[in-house]
Amino acid sequence: MTTTSAPVTSDAVIFRSNAGLGVEPIHVAPPGRGQIRVDVRATGVCHSDLHIVNGDWPANKPLVLGHEAAGVVTDTGPEVDGLAVGDHVVLSWFAPCGRCLNCAAGRAWLCTGTKALENTLPDGSTAYTDAEGHGLWPYLGLGTFTKSVIVPETAAIAVPQELPFEVGALLGCSVTTGVGAVVNTARVPLGSSAVVIGCGGVGLSIIMGLKLIGANPIIAVDLSADKLAKAASLGATSTLRGDQVDVTSYLQEHFGGVDFAFEAIGRVSTIESMPSMLAAGGTAVLVGMTAAGSRASIDPFDLADQGKSILGCNYGSSVAKIDIPKLANLYLAGRLPLDGLIGRIRPLDEAAAALEDLRQGKGLRSILIPS
Ligand SMILES: NC(=O)c1ccc[n+]([C@@H]2O[C@H](COP(=O)([O-])OP(=O)(O)OC[C@H]3O[C@@H](n4cnc5c(N)ncnc54)[C@H](O)[C@@H]3O)[C@@H](O)[C@H]2O)c1
Ligand SMILES: [Zn+2]
Ligand SMILES: [Zn+2]
Structure with a gap:
């Protein structure tokens, strides 16, 4: 009509x-x-x-x-x-x-x-x-x-x-992007280890997505104690203050690197450090958006030698007509x-x-x- x-x-x-x-x-x-x-x-x-x-x-x-x-x-x-x-x-x-x-x-x-x-x-x-x-x-x-x-x-x-x-x-936006980054863009397998850097609306949604599909451990990084407390309540198994801990060394020391690293800030220096947070075969997922024209440098030998990947993630690789009703139903079913x-x-x-x-x-x- x-x-x-x-x-x-x-x-x-x-x-x-x-x-x-x-x-x-x-x-x-x-x-x-x-x-x-x-x-x-x-x-x-x-x-x-x-x-x-x-x-x-x-x-x-x-x-x-x-x-x-x-x-x-x-x-x-x-x-x-x-x-x-x-x-x-x-x-x-x-x-x-x-x-x-x-x-x-x-x-x-x-x-x-x-x-x-x-x-x-x-x-x-x-x-x-x-x-x-x-x-x-x-x-x-x-x-x-x-x-x-x-x-x-x-x-x-x-x-x-x-x-x-x-x-x-x-x-x-934030939930479809964050959960989609996990289930669509990266297709994180059950039991994978993951770090999420930046726990705003998008990063917390990534953490929820990781919990939903059974990632473990899930390490959350932010500068705010409140955001980290929220990250823990939504599924992070450990939390790190990015300004107090050398995140890369911590992840390598405690986990031998992680399978997946998600950036949800849009900060060039964080993006540059992501490949070194990964275990061999690991994947860095760029969800945060930098200012237009920004440039980041990578170590191509490490990427090739260690079989690491970098994925770009726009809108959680989501088809809104399909993914938004699914996410709404997961919420209504008490799963998100x-x-x-x-x-x-x-x-x-x-x-x-x-x-x-x-x-x-x-x-x-x-x-x-x-x-
Ligand atoms: N890829 C996409 O399709 C898509 C969709 C939506 C948003 N985004 C982008 O994702 C990013 C995050 O969006 P948001 O709405 O969640 O933002 P936000 O401001 O709510 O979250 C950013 C978080 O990063 C934390 N942070 C800032 N500097 C930090 C540092 N040095 N170390 C650790 N943590 C730090 C902040 O405390 C904050 O919690 C933005 O760049 C936004 O434009 C991308
Ligand atoms: Zn948005
Ligand atoms: Zn089209």
Whole structure:
């Protein structure tokens, strides 16, 4: 069924320049062909939002921030046939085109036709304008730091109504990325040893994924005692303060190196040290994203001689339509304790404070509730 509606006004967190963030009312157009309007009920604050604010990645501006969200479908545009008003959805920041060779091969996370990474809707447009009528771009094709979003149907994944919105929001990015890094990207075998460096929303999700598939031991590394305590409660078998212990020496001394090392910070010097944390035949998985243009150096002889691998991980090598409902069902079955990832729940106008906490590594994942 197609529903029609007038444009609505909605407060949004806008990144206009490196000078900072503002909350402004924006106009949101009705859904176009293949698009839906979603009432955002919860949206997480991910380090990828902070990368934009920090100027680490080039992006078209002004930008409505936010890309990790869950909500309820309130309008459907023409030619929307898989979703209806009232459906609960998780938004995926990797809306695949469905036509490119990677989509055809079932690798939607490598879609070459998506416009999401260019921060536009699939037709190159935006549904958002400011009070002067100037366009505002949707971060990763979503721009979820606002109450009312227009997204392509392909970016919205229906989930059970009993899934809490805060948990659904985390399924939009950190959980799908982190658990996917373990089960899809690295396909970690039962009983493998693993280290996870960086225990934010993504790193803690990696730890949950490792516990789920029976990795052992699971060593968590962070600079924050609180994050490490949380990591232990979610499945880490030991924890290390990265600023107090030489992690590489510790892992070599106690375990002879580990089978898998996951980086979930996006820090070049950590990435450079990962191959030396591995046992022969081990795999380093790059999940954290560095600033654009960063370079890291490796020891190619060690990699070849010891049969080590380095894997890149985008969105946990996940196909949102398949993986997000699976993860939601694992949560509902009590197999993934995702409530443990949720930190402060704050109103939308505290986005800048939430990003500052993230910058300082304070607290668990903040969730913003637009009103
Ligand atoms: N590959 C993907 O598809 C994908 C998806 C989402 C996020 N990311 C990236 O993953 C990274 C992590 O995202 P997040 O939202 O979990 O961030 P976060 O800020 O919540 O977590 C980073 C963690 O690293 C810790 N840390 C910082 N410096 C450290 C050091 N020197 N040693 C040990 N720990 C240290 C911090 O205390 C924090 O707990 C970011 O770079 C983000 O852009 C990648
Ligand atoms: Zn994210
Ligand atoms: Zn594609």
